[in-house]
Amino acid sequence: MKNIVIIGGGVAGMEAARQLLALGYTPIIVEKANALGGHVASWYRLFPDMTPASEIISRLKKEIAPANVFTGTKVISISREKGDYSLTLDNGVSILAGAVLFATGFKVFDASKKEEYGYGVYDRVITNRDLEAWLSGGEDKRISAPKAIGFVHCVGSRDLKAGNSQCSKVCCTTAIKQAIEMKEKFPKAEIYCFYMDLRLFGKKYEDFYINAQRDFGVHFIRGRVSEVGETIDGRLQVKAEDTLSGKPLKVQVDNLVLMSGMVCNQSVSELVRQARLDIDDDGFLRSRNNIFDILESNRPGIFYAGACTGTKTVPETLAEARAAALEIHNYLQNG
Amino acid sequence: MIDRIPSGFNPFVIPFLVGMGFVFAYCIYALVKILLQLSFEDRKKFFLSLVNPKTAAKNIRDMFCDCLFHVKLWKRNPLLGYMHSSIAFGWFMLIVLGHIEVILFVPTRINLFYYPIFFNFFVAEADQTMKGSLLFFMMDFFLLVVLSGIALAMVKRVRSRLFGMRRTARPSLVNTIGLYALWAIFPLRLLAETFTAHISGGSFLTGPANWIFRQFLGNDLHYLPTWWAYSIVLGIFMCVLPFSRYMHIPAEMLLIPMRNAGLKIRNARKGLTRVQVFTCPNCGVCIDACPMSVSKENIKDCTVYLTRQIRRGNEKRIAEISDKCLLCGKCEALCQVGVQGPEIRIQQRAIRDYSIRQDFSDIAVNEVRKSHVVYFSGCMSQLVPSVGRSVESVLKKAGVEVEWMDRDGGLCCGRPMLTAGKTEEARSLVAKNTEMILSSGADTLVVSCPICYRMFVENYALPGVRVVHYSVYFDELVKAGRLHLTKSDLCYVYHDPCELGRGCGIYDEPRRLVGQSAAIAESDRCRKESICCGGSLGSLSLTFRQREKITRAALENLYASKADAIATACPLCKATLSRFSDRPVRDIAEIIDLQSR
Structure with a gap:
């Protein structure tokens, strides 16, 4: 044979x-x-x-x-x-x-290539993979009792500037999942998801999203993050635009999770x-x-x-x- | 030497006279028109510069070096330099020597200005003198020089690589006619002078050739048609000259004094722009220079095609070519005659009717704390935060008290608006920033982004404030002993950002800083030949895929140095290169921060 x-x-x-x-x-x-x-x-x-x-x-x-x-x-x-x-x-x-x-x-997109999001520059910026490792019981000094957490969708996906036009398909729902998981761990923390649009195509994904909003109070903000800065006390200042209200906004968070996409x-x-x-x-x-x-x-x-x-x-x-x-x-x- | 034809005229000179008259009339008309197109101040500046002995001397020197000897071409490629200077200088000498002959031997004919050109037809050699044979020798010698140049030009048509050019511009129809006429002029002159050499005398070239031809040509019936042919091709060449690339011959003689007078491009089509368009010799050096030409589809967007389309008045193509350009300035840096491709393009963008005008009047002005040294990081250093942080940290180590004026968001320097042709919008941003900087009472403005730096240098009036790029400032701090650098084991290759290098002429300070904190290697194409990273804000229409190709080409050039890492001094270059680089890309500020105490 x-x-x-x-x-x-x-x-x-x-x-x-x-x-x-x-x-x-x-x-x-x-x-x-x-x-x-x-x-x-x-x-x-x-x-x-x-x-x-x-x-x-x-x-x-x-x-x-x-x-x-x-x-x-x-x-x-x-x-x-x-x-x-x-x-x-x-x-x-x-x-x-x-x-x-x-x-x-595939390979996970190297988030440090999008330096405007501050991965590798600011301590408290992490990726979806870092967060999974921490959730699995790993140590991560960057995460300690956060009061506010931001999730940035589409990092290195649907981004021609980064050389990737493809949608990574899993990040929208992964962000929702991780937002729920963080909310379970830190019920008092405010959680913001910054997205271009949500692609919830699979079975039960839409329910999952409604669940995150209704039962966990996750905030979904339609608009890409333009830049991230660090405040004097080490928190992160996120600048974005809420395209639904048409206004620029600034949010301070303790951790920013970048949803690194899939690349070849x-x-x-x-x-x-x-x-x-x-x-x-x-x-x-x-x-x-x-x-x-x-x-x-x-x-x-x-x-x-x-x-x-x-x-x-x-x-x-x-x-x-x-x-x-x-x-x-x-x-x-x-x- | 005696006058052979009593009337001093033969009908064969008519084609030459027609061509010559046409060129003269056209050039005078164009000159007057262009001078009238200049603004009053520019015209005054231009005329004053002509009578200033210093600029006048520079004009004459430049005309000899650029128009006749083609010194820049020699530096670029000796064969290319020889080809151009042999034709230009050889032809010039033939005309000068022709006049000397007329003055010496038939001084009464000096008012007939075709005489020096067709001297050998109109005279007969009565007695041989040393003076005569020396002049004949020189005439033959320079004719040979020109012929060698023409032969090289023919070789260049098929094998441009021998002359250091990968690509050349595709000739248009009128250029082709001009080219073949030019190629025909000198062989025909050789033949014509050969056929009459037994009457008018000849030297080492025309003498023996005359003897050979006389062995099998029984009579003198063929020499008049040859002189006719010579005159006709001269006439054709001159008639197409104003419409072909050969217009660069007279136009460069106007461009040189205009440039030395310090005139700037202020109009999309008129004045200095028109002179530069005429001066473009269509050599195509800008095609190899252009970073966009890594994609074949972009080759027709190089400066040589811009000048051609402006002459044709093809508005659609002018707009396309003007929008696509990265404004990296490499074509301008390598241009042999000094055509300012980027500036001409910006002017084309400025005459466009944008339906939406941005209004910045209601943007609040930040309060800047009083400080001697103010740091302006600019948008790009905010998007590449490692740069701003490192600059701040280095300044702190050197004990410089600094106020970061746009740490929590500031105003754009205005250059992206300016390069997009939105001059008014740019001006309103300039005004706001000027107000902020002057209110701080600063005497030094440190800038980390070369795009902003160039804007501050060229378009801001900040009395009493020294604008300095951080690489120059850090270099001074090191020299003053306020910053101590240690060397790392890494080897960096330095990528020259367009706006800092070609734009502002800063090449050495960044290299010195890298050299003091690590080993440094050079890439093949560096300094003014550096390849744009592809991220430039200058282009309005390049797609990301096309940009990616440019970035990869720039990286290949840097990889060739075998360095471990890439250093640059521009946040936009860093962001663009690091997206596709297989090795670390660091801003010099980061390197200095790592290697300093």
Whole structure:
């Protein structure tokens, strides 16, 4: 039986491996980090049902136990060999694979590139990821009994100046989730969300938003933050415009959370070049067709799943991973 | 040497005379018109400068260096310099020597001004003298010089890279006619003088060539048609000259004294603008210079095409070209004749009818506390807060008591309005800021943003206040021993911000500061050739995708130095470069703050 290599051991790679195991294959997962789980593993809870992320990850890990997993390993070369792909890993292993699945995901936008928001300049400006780490029980000196917290939506997303035109899809609802979580921890704190518009497209997302307003008193302000300054006592002064009332406003907060978006994962660009895969304008991998062949690349035997082709939510990624497993199965059966 | 033709006339000189007369008439008409277009003050300034011995001497020197010897081109590329100066200076010498010949040998004909041009047709050599052969030798020599230049010009048409030019401007129809006429003039002159060399005498070039031709040409019937052809191409060249790029030959002789008189561009089409438009020789140096030309679609938006469209009066294209430009000033810095591309563009924007006019009259003026030193950070240093914080921290370390006049929000310096052509709006902002600064009683205004700095220097009148960019101020503090720097292990490459470098001529102080606090490397294109970061506020219509390409090109240039990090002295450059940079980008203020005690 031919080998199947899955590059990336996040939720996409793991779910695809789980389905391939069910179909009778023994896939090989190559993950560059030292543990499986990807970005989801560093998250605390997932919207809209506040599902603990660790629950998803540990379940996936348990079910893919029979697969071959290389963690802390990178694919350093890939080349076509008579209908198969020859891959070399940085631990010296080489694999001849009948099919390769790119589940290489995304990168979180580096918020310090938007210096006007002050990440890396002012101590109390943090990102959505920093906040998740703290919620998961991590230490963070920057957060201590805040009286007011601001959330800035669309940091590095839908921002041509930052080179990203795409919507990251998850940040609106993540901000709502984190606002609720902060309100639960600090019931007296005022919470402000600064947004361009709210994209609450998924099941129960709108309810979640109404919930945050009605039951938790989160303030939603339509308007982008123009700049952030620091007051003498170390608080943050946020300047924004409320475009609904048409007035500029200034708010002082103790923490400002930047909703860093998803951007393409450039660390795979060398591999992509070797495999001669097409790249889209936004830097993500280009599917053969955005309706019918989202999971197929321009090269036979190479498939995609998850956020490597564009921003996606966790359920979307899982659905794609399952479909990709089936695509690979069909390809190997017929090919 | 004797006069061969008693009447001193032959009909073949008519095409030349027509062309010459036309050029003269046109140039006089244009000169008068342009002088009338100048404002009264400018005209007075111009005429006074002509009689000022110092400027007059500079005018003559510049005309020789720029128009005849093309010194700037030699510095840019010796082959390009030789090509231009050989044609210009060689041709000039042919005309001068022709006059000397007429004065020496047929002084009665000096009033016929075609005589020096067609001297060899009208005379016969009666006796050989040293004087005559020396002049003939020099005539042949300079003809050879011009011919070598023409040969190089032909090579340049196909292989411009040999001359250090990646791209050249696409010639328009009238330019092509002028070009071929120019190319034909000198080979035809060689042939004409060769055919008559046995009558009028010749030297090392025309003499032997005459002998060779006479071996197989049995009679003298061919020489008159050749002189006709020579005269006709001269006539064609002069008739198309006012409508072609060759107008730069007479126009530059007006631009040089105007520039030395200190005139500024004040009108979108008239006066100095018109002279600069005429002076643009369409060489296309600005195409390679323009940072936008990394995208092929923007090549036709370089200054050479702006001057061309202004001559054609194509309003749509003039507006497009004027709006797209980043106003980085590189085309102006590298222009061989001194066409001020950015200033001409700003004037085009200023004549536009904006339907909405901003009104700043009701914006409150901040109270600025009395202080000797006032710091103006500007909008960009607020959006890139590390810059303002570092400047403040460094000043504190040096013991400078400073009042940050726009810490909690201030007023724009006005430059974005000015470059958008909204002169009135800019003026109202200037007035408000002036009031605030003067009320503080400050004697020094420290500015951290080069965009604001240039505005303060060029458009503010602040009596008794020294406006200084922080890089210059910090450099003085270090020299005075008030700031002590230690060297880090990092190696920085310094990116020259357009407004600070080309705009205000500050190149050395930032480098000195970086050099004292770290190792410093230079990129290939630095100082006045530095590439705009792509973030410039100057452009009104470039898309972010097009800007990204420019940013990446600027970064590639900086990466080539193999430095670990990039230093700059402009918050906008820092923000723009750091978006796409693979290595840290720091403002000099941050570096100094890290490395000082």
